[in-house]
Amino acid sequence: MSTTHATSETFDRNARAALADPVLHGALRNLADSFVVRRRNAIASAGDWEDLRERARSIKDETLLHLDEYLERFTENAEKAGSTIHWARDGKEACEIVLGLVRAQNANMVVKAKSMAGEEIHLNEALEAAGIEPVETDLGEWIIQLAGETPSHIVVPAIHKTKQQIADLFVEKVGIEKTDNVDVLTQTARRILRQRFAEAQVGISGVNFGVAETGTILILENEGNIRLTTSLTKTHIAVMGIEKVIPKFADLDVFLKLLPRSGTGQRLTAYQSLITGVKNNADDIGPDELHIVMLDNGRSRMLAHPLTRQSLACIRCGACLNACPVYQQIGGHAYGSVYPGPIGAVITPQLFGLSKAKQLPYASSLCGACREVCPVKIDIPALLLHLRSEIAEGSTRESQPTRKLGESIAFRMYSRIWSRSGTYALSIRAARLAQRFVARNGKIGKVSGMLALLVPPLGAWTERRDAPVVAPKSFREMWREKKK
Amino acid sequence: MMHSSSHSNARSSIFASIRENLAKSEPFNEEHQEAKSEPRTGVLFVETNTSEVFRESLEMVGAKCTFVENEIEAADRLRSIVGDRSATEIIVSDSELVHRIVNAAGINAIQDASRDELFSSAIGITSAQWAIAETGTLVLESGAERHRLASLVPPVHVCIVTTSSIRQSMAEILKLMDPDANRAITFVTGASRTSDIELTLAIGVHGPGELYVVVIKDQ
Numbered sequence: 001m002s003t004t005h006a007t008s009e010t011f012d013r014n015a016r017a018a019l020a021d022p023v024l025h026g027a028l029r030n031l032a033d034s035f036v037v038r039r040r041n042a043i044a045s046a047g048d049w050e051d052l053r054e055r056a057r058s059i060k061d062e063t064l065l066h067l068d069e070y071l072e073r074f075t076e077n078a079e080k081a082g083s084t085i086h087w088a089r090d091g092k093e094a095c096e097i098v099l100g101l102v103r104a105q106n107a108n109m110v111v112k113a114k115s116m117a118g119e120e121i122h123l124n125e126a127l128e129a130a131g132i133e134p135v136e137t138d139l140g141e142w143i144i145q146l147a148g149e150t151p152s153h154i155v156v157p158a159i160h161k162t163k164q165q166i167a168d169l170f171v172e173k174v175g176i177e178k179t180d181n182v183d184v185l186t187q188t189a190r191r192i193l194r195q196r197f198a199e200a201q202v203g204i205s206g207v208n209f210g211v212a213e214t215g216t217i218l219i220l221e222n223e224g225n226i227r228l229t230t231s232l233t234k235t236h237i238a239v240m241g242i243e244k245v246i247p248k249f250a251d252l253d254v255f256l257k258l259l260p261r262s263g264t265g266q267r268l269t270a271y272q273s274l275i276t277g278v279k280n281n282a283d284d285i286g287p288d289e290l291h292i293v294m295l296d297n298g299r300s301r302m303l304a305h306p307l308t309r310q311s312l313a314c315i316r317c318g319a320c321l322n323a324c325p326v327y328q329q330i331g332g333h334a335y336g337s338v339y340p341g342p343i344g345a346v347i348t349p350q351l352f353g354l355s356k357a358k359q360l361p362y363a364s365s366l367c368g369a370c371r372e373v374c375p376v377k378i379d380i381p382a383l384l385l386h387l388r389s390e391i392a393e394g395s396t397r398e399s400q401p402t403r404k405l406g407e408s409i410a411f412r413m414y415s416r417i418w419s420r421s422g423t424y425a426l427s428i429r430a431a432r433l434a435q436r437f438v439a440r441n442g443k444i445g446k447v448s449g450m451l452a453l454l455v456p457p458l459g460a461w462t463e464r465r466d467a468p469v470v471a472p473k474s475f476r477e478m479w480r481e482k483k484k
Numbered sequence: 485m486m487h488s489s490s491h492s493n494a495r496s497s498i499f500a501s502i503r504e505n506l507a508k509s510e511p512f513n514e515e516h517q518e519a520k521s522e523p524r525t526g527v528l529f530v531e532t533n534t535s536e537v538f539r540e541s542l543e544m545v546g547a548k549c550t551f552v553e554n555e556i557e558a559a560d561r562l563r564s565i566v567g568d569r570s571a572t573e574i575i576v577s578d579s580e581l582v583h584r585i586v587n588a589a590g591i592n593a594i595q596d597a598s599r600d601e602l603f604s605s606a607i608g609i610t611s612a613q614w615a616i617a618e619t620g621t622l623v624l625e626s627g628a629e630r631h632r633l634a635s636l637v638p639p640v641h642v643c644i645v646t647t648s649s650i651r652q653s654m655a656e657i658l659k660l661m662d663p664d665a666n667r668a669i670t671f672v673t674g675a676s677r678t679s680d681i682e683l684t685l686a687i688g689v690h691g692p693g694e695l696y697v698v699v700i701k702d703q
């Protein structure tokens with residue numbers, strides 16, 4: 001697929017390609033139907049949902065305002081329980097630390113549990129370059145790895161692929177008979193990955209929450225591959241963004257109510273692993289070593305402003321992706337970032353630089369669906385506007401999204417005509433006359449040719465959606481008639 | 485070990501960056517604001533039958549749940565789940581409760597299974613230290629029982645719990661946890677599952693595809 005290696009710089013082009021891809025649309029059609037409905041049903045079982053959201057946000061706000069103290073407490077308690085803490089300023093440092101740890105075990109293969117932080121620092125590429133084979137064990141991630149692609153969703157990485165495509169992939173890569181049975185595909189993954197688990201010495205995971213009070217890391221999942229990764233291996237390496245810390249063990253309650261309901265529409269995912277250091281008894285089951293790699297990679301910068309700081313409250317549930325009308329149409333790859341969708345449009349420019357992702361803050365109609373579903377009440381539209389104004393202010397003309405010459409002349413004209421009531425009324429009457437030739441059933445379909453040239457941006461607007469017609473009478477006109 | 489100078493450099497520069505950026509932030513409130521961690525409406529105390537709620541929640545997540553009066557009945561139930569499997573296919577944790585019931589049922593099983601035995605086993609039998617009624621969750625504490633792999637690797641997990649270990653909510657359970665004494669606490673809600681292919685539910689991807697819960701009523 002052409003969008004696989006898309007970058008954020010070329011968002012416009014990627015989005016166009018995605019819109020024209022019928023297979024992608026087939027794959028994405030499930031998103032709104034299943035996830036959105038499941039989420040709605042699940043939050044009904046949570047009691048006072050608004051109260052939960054507010055509590056979660058206030059816990060995150062308090063933590064972020066004193067992030068240094070909570071990180072000190074977390075790492076101190078984790079070390080007391082036998083974890084080894086590492087610090088990485090950026091992705092390169094984090095990868096080097098992980099490579100050093102894997103080499104120290106003389107391992108030439110590692111099993112991996114899905115981790116967005118791992119994706120963010122391109123850990124697989126670093127491992128491969130060092131001759132170490134990374135084996136993704138989450139079903140979706142494994143599919144993506146077999147296909148040589150990148151995830152297109154932060155919870156369901158292979159959402160852009162249809163069952164047919166996955167079946168073809170399995171036929172080609174692991175030599176099964178062609179099937180359209182999801183259970184057969186799933187059991188194939190189980191069978192093959194079991195062998196890898198049996199031989200693995202080192203496991204790499206992410207972290208959902210790190211508890212300062214106890215030094216505990218909590219990881220949620222449904223499949224069981226994270227439990228296997230963190231209990232069968234001798235060495236467990238966890239890559240954790242510095243914003244993942246929360247103050248108290250009891251705070252987990254709120255987040256365990258919010259995250260599964262928002263992410264997959266479950267009351268609780270099948271498994272939560274709460275790991276505190278290493279086993280305190282040599283006979284016990286579990287790794288001998290736990291290494292936690294604390295990753296900054298641009299996060300501390302976001303603390304500088306109350307508006308940008310809230311991006312760090314994100315618990316990566318994916319609800320804003322599922323609810324977003326833009327994401328629903330174009331999928332994740334078009335964003336050209338490991339973090340797609342509304343939250344991706346907000347954190348990609350902040351993590352990797354505004355200049356690399358100038359189009360992303362514009363990839364939104366500001367409808368507010370993301371803000372409405374976000375379990376930690378992140379004001380994503382406000383953040384998008386903030387980033388847009390930074391782009392507009394801080395940068396030179398060419399950094400602004402390009403608007404065609406015709407369009408900018410047209411917009412200047414519209415603003416002249418429509419800022420005076422006389423010329424406004426005149427223009428509306430003219431539009432009513434003109435639209436007779438193009439309107440059908442109260443809508444204007446695809447406009448091209450002369451008319452598109454004469455009335456920009458009507459051509460672009462109607463390329464993929466209908467334009468509404470001007471009403472036969474305006475409200476003012478009706479009002480006047482009534483008063484007579 | 486890894487504690488090179490680059491470690492301390494990275495640590496101190498991350499902390500410096502955190503403090504610097506927080507200091508820039510307006511308005512900057514030095515005081516800790518007590519995070520709003522208590523619910524706004526004090527939790528209504530509803531007299532509920534936690535066992536009944538637990539049973540319903542387990543059914544909702546597809547676990548097969550049986551309530552029995554005593555350990556003898558539990559042994560009967562276990563025998564019918566195990567069927568005519570051989571000893572090499574059944575592994576158990578080191579729980580005394582499990583051992584008593586497995587013995588009463590006349591089942592031969594392996595404790596402290598090797599990796600090979602684990603991976604070829606058909607059933608794993610463990611107990612759980614606690615259970616959460618409102619979500620149908622089993623709580624496994626590593627300090628109390630070596631059940632981390634027996635509950636995970638075999639395709640079928642049988643878990644034996646007593647009614648006295650059931651609590652209504654996650655909040656109550658979190659208060660009971662001692663993460664220092666239990667270095668791995670695992671919450672289990674239903675069988676292993678995935679929706680990674682076209683969001684279609686598939687059961688038993690990496691963990692057990694079947695979960696049986698036998699609940700013994702305390703006298």
Ligand code: SF4
Pocket residue numbers: 262313314315316317318319320321343370373374375376377378
């Ligand atoms: S921004 Fe909110 S809704 Fe989006 S992934 Fe993060 S927590 Fe979920």
